[in-house]
Amino acid sequence: MTHRTRLPSSASIALPDTGARLTAPSAQRNAPAIAAVLAQHGPQSGRALEIASGTGQHVVAFAAALPGLTWQPTEIDATRRTSIDAWAEAHNILPAIPLDATAPEWGVRHAGQDLIVLVNLLHLISDAEAQILLREVAAALAPGALFAVYGPFLQGGCTVSQADADFDASLRANDPEIGYKDVDDVLHWMDYAGLCPEPPIDMPSNNLMLLARQAL
Numbered sequence: 001m002t003h004r005t006r007l008p009s010s011a012s013i014a015l016p017d018t019g020a021r022l023t024a025p026s027a028q029r030n031a032p033a034i035a036a037v038l039a040q041h042g043p044q045s046g047r048a049l050e051i052a053s054g055t056g057q058h059v060v061a062f063a064a065a066l067p068g069l070t071w072q073p074t075e076i077d078a079t080r081r082t083s084i085d086a087w088a089e090a091h092n093i094l095p096a097i098p099l100d101a102t103a104p105e106w107g108v109r110h111a112g113q114d115l116i117v118l119v120n121l122l123h124l125i126s127d128a129e130a131q132i133l134l135r136e137v138a139a140a141l142a143p144g145a146l147f148a149v150y151g152p153f154l155q156g157g158c159t160v161s162q163a164d165a166d167f168d169a170s171l172r173a174n175d176p177e178i179g180y181k182d183v184d185d186v187l188h189w190m191d192y193a194g195l196c197p198e199p200p201i202d203m204p205s206n207n208l209m210l211l212a213r214q215a216l
Contacts, residue, residue: 013025013026014054014055014080014083017055017083019086020082020083020085020086021055021056021083021086021087022055022056022079022080022083023055023057024054024055024057026120027054027055027057027058027119028057029204029205030119030150030203030204030205030207031057031058031060031061031062032061033203033204034058034061034062034117034119034148034150034203034209035061035062035064035065035066036065037148037201037203037209038062038065038066038115038117038148039065039066041146041148041211042066042069042115042146042148043066043068043069043114043115043145043146044066044068044069045068045069045114046068046069046070046113046114046115046142046145047069047070047072047112047113047114047115048062048066048069048070048071048072048113048114048115048116048117049071049072049074049110049113049115049116049117049140050062050071050072050073050074050116050117050118050119051074051099051101051116051117051118051121051133051137052074052075052076052101052118052119052120052121053073053074053075053080053084053096054075054080054084054119054120055080055083055084055087056073056080056083056084056085056086056087056088056096057087058117058119059071059073059084059087059088059093060087060088060089060090060093062117063088063090063092063093064090066115067090067092068092069092069114069115070092070094071090071092071093071094072094072097072110073088073093073094073096073097074096074097074098074099074101075096075098075099076098076099076100078098080096081096081097081098084096101118101121101133101136101137102125102129102130102132102133103132104132104135104136105136106136106140107135107136107137107138107139107140108139108140110140111139111140111142112140112142113140113141113142113145114141114142114145114146115145115146115147115148116137116140116141116145116146116147116148117147117148117150118133118137118147118148118149118150118151119149119150119151120150120151120152121151122149122151122153122181122186123151123152123153123168123171123178123179123180123181124171124178125178126177126178127177127181127185130181130186130189131189131192131193134186134189134190134192134193134195135193137193137195138193138194138195138214141195141213141214142214143214143215143216144213144214144215144216145213145214146211146212146213147190147195147211147212147213147214148209148210148211149186149209149210149211149212150203150207150208150209150210151207151208152164152167152168152180152206152207152208153180153181153182153183153186153200153207153208153210154168154180154181154182154183155182155183156182156184157182159180160206161206163206164180164206168180183200183208183210186210187200187210190210190212194214194215195212195213195214195215196212196213196214196215197210197211197212198210198211198212198213
């Protein structure tokens with residue numbers, strides 16, 4: 001993720017755990033529900049790339065839910081990459097690598113992915129960065145492969161709860177270029193990038209899972 005120095009402290013919380021591990025309360029809460037959707041809709045074998053893996057808690061849950069995939073976690077922050085590797089004890093998780101998914105041309109370097117997963121990032125980047133990310137995802141996916149995006153979204157141009165409205169306002173107050181994306185805009189951007197979006201899936205805590213496939 002492009003480094004932004006003005007994010008509010010609530011935007012991405014990671015607390016010390018044991019050793020080099022960091023723990024994020026939100027990841028602990030949402031990992032089981034996300035993993036369940038991936039297990040239902042994702043491929044059973046092949047290569048999986050997680051963008052902005054954070055502490056590493058998500059990729060551990062995902063690798064357990066889809067053990068036939070080889071998981072490649074990525075993270076721009078070096079301290080969090082160390083945490084990811086500390087969490088990742090499963091044989092199907094590769095060492096974390098640096099990746100700024102908002103930069104152009106990474107998709108070709110990581111081509112042939114059968115699954116790409118993105119959790120809680122779109123609201124922390126600008127519209128322009130989000131569209132670059134989606135184009136690069138499309139370039140990285142193999143034919144028929146799945147892209148899964150989880151997070152909070154505007155629906156019909158509005159937040160869906162007061163807590164979401166407050167969080168979105170705090171993000172925009174710190175950086176006017178970021179904030180919740182409207183789900184219809186994201187689906188349009190996916191389509192424009194060459195992906196085939198599916199109907200959104202309702203998730204706990206007013207979040208959504210957006211799935212899109214690369215054409216065969």
